[in-house]
Amino acid sequence: MKVLVATKDLAVFDALQGIDGLEIDRALFTGQIYDALPGSRLVVVDFDDLVEHPYSVGMLRGVLSDSDVPFVSSEEFLAEPDSWLAEARRMSGDATDLPTKRTVAFVSYSGGVGKTILAMDTAAHFVRRCKLPACVLEFSYGESALAARVDQEIPALFELATQPNVEAHKWNGVTLVPMDYDNSRDLSIQLLGKYLKDIMREHVLTVIDSHWPHALIGAVRDEIDRWYVVGTPRPDAMDNAEKLAAELGPKAVILLNQKGGIGDSIALQGIQRALEIGVEKEPDRFTGKLGKKVLMHTYGEATWGQFEELTFMEKWRRRRVPKTKR
Numbered sequence: 001m002k003v004l005v006a007t008k009d010l011a012v013f014d015a016l017q018g019i020d021g022l023e024i025d026r027a028l029f030t031g032q033i034y035d036a037l038p039g040s041r042l043v044v045v046d047f048d049d050l051v052e053h054p055y056s057v058g059m060l061r062g063v064l065s066d067s068d069v070p071f072v073s074s075e076e077f078l079a080e081p082d083s084w085l086a087e088a089r090r091m092s093g094d095a096t097d098l099p100t101k102r103t104v105a106f107v108s109y110s111g112g113v114g115k116t117i118l119a120m121d122t123a124a125h126f127v128r129r130c131k132l133p134a135c136v137l138e139f140s141y142g143e144s145a146l147a148a149r150v151d152q153e154i155p156a157l158f159e160l161a162t163q164p165n166v167e168a169h170k171w172n173g174v175t176l177v178p179m180d181y182d183n184s185r186d187l188s189i190q191l192l193g194k195y196l197k198d199i200m201r202e203h204v205l206t207v208i209d210s211h212w213p214h215a216l217i218g219a220v221r222d223e224i225d226r227w228y229v230v231g232t233p234r235p236d237a238m239d240n241a242e243k244l245a246a247e248l249g250p251k252a253v254i255l256l257n258q259k260g261g262i263g264d265s266i267a268l269q270g271i272q273r274a275l276e277i278g279v280e281k282e283p284d285r286f287t288g289k290l291g292k293k294v295l296m297h298t299y300g301e302a303t304w305g306q307f308e309e310l311t312f313m314e315k316w317r318r319r320r321v322p323k324t325k326r
């Protein structure tokens with residue numbers, strides 16, 4: 001059985017020496033702990049010892065609290081190691097992997113292709129299925145389309161980045177950071193980058209909704225793992241998408257949104273696209289139909305498929321329930 005040890009306290013390693021059937025995993029980076037969590041039966045962790053990369057300690061503590069894996073400080077563990085190991089043995093072994101940290105961006109030269117809808121549905125569906133934190137960061141000009149989708153006044157980037165006590169709005173569990181360009185343009189890229197990277201450390205999935213080009217995108221550009229260049233079946237829109245994908249380089253793929261019938265398929269022959277999303281009747285109900293397709297592509301069908309079958313939390317819970325014959 002695997003015990004995850006995340007402390008500088010060597011006495012913990014001494015206490016675990018020579019016990020049969022123990023596999024000890026060491027980790028001090030928050031990301032290593034997150035990655036090693038599935039399959040661990042016990043975590044001995046001193047939060048003060050951790051290196052906050054790529055997650056904050058607060059974010060990791062939240063994930064641990066939501067999981068069923070017992071976690072304990074070195075001091076508590078050393079006071080009664082045998083009972084903690086007995087507790088660990090009561091857990092069963094297998095659990096699904098956790099989704100890896102990702103930053104994906106929806107971009108296009110033109111408006112109205114579906115960036116905002118896709119960004120929101122992707123983040124909301126991620127939270128729905130994984131019960132792990134996700135955020136949407138907007139890079140737009142003029143009025144925030146992201147804020148407009150929420151039926152109330154919510155804080156935007158300038159206020160969030162300059163006033164430490166103002167908290168970002170949560171929508172369906174998703175942290176929203178709308179852009180108010182007329183104010184935020186006065187902030188330095190460094191300051192914005194620092195604020196936005198702090199936000200990203202609190203979330204497993206970051207979704208960026210960006211007009212292209214955008215004067216402030218440099219604040220997060222290096223963090224982006226995948227660019228979805230969004231196009232619609234209009235020929236000029238797909239031409240533009242091809243140009244932008246080429247400009248953004250190997251991390252960019254084309255997402256064809258609002259694909260209609262057979263006519264569209266013929267008109268779009270020869271245009272490379274990594275995924276297609278059809279016309280939905282009520283995309284602004286955010287049922288996850290659009291987001292699921294994106295997440296299947298981002299994480300791969302096999303990996304994301306597991307989360308579609310059963311939520312991560314359900315899986316964690318199930319492994320404790322003894323198997324009974326039906």
Ligand SMILES: Nc1ncnc2c1ncn2[C@@H]1O[C@H](COP(=O)(O)OP(=O)(O)O)[C@@H](O)[C@H]1O
Pocket residue numbers: 108110111112113114115116117118145257258277278279280281283284290
């Ligand atoms: N797959 C889809 N099916 C049907 N309508 C869509 C789809 N994607 C986007 N839309 C609609 O297209 C319009 C523009 O979408 P939006 O996300 O605001 O675009 P952008 O952010 O690129 O300007 C919205 O009214 C939205 O509801």
Ligand SMILES: [Mg+2]
Pocket residue numbers: 112115116117145146209
């Ligand atoms: Mg938009």
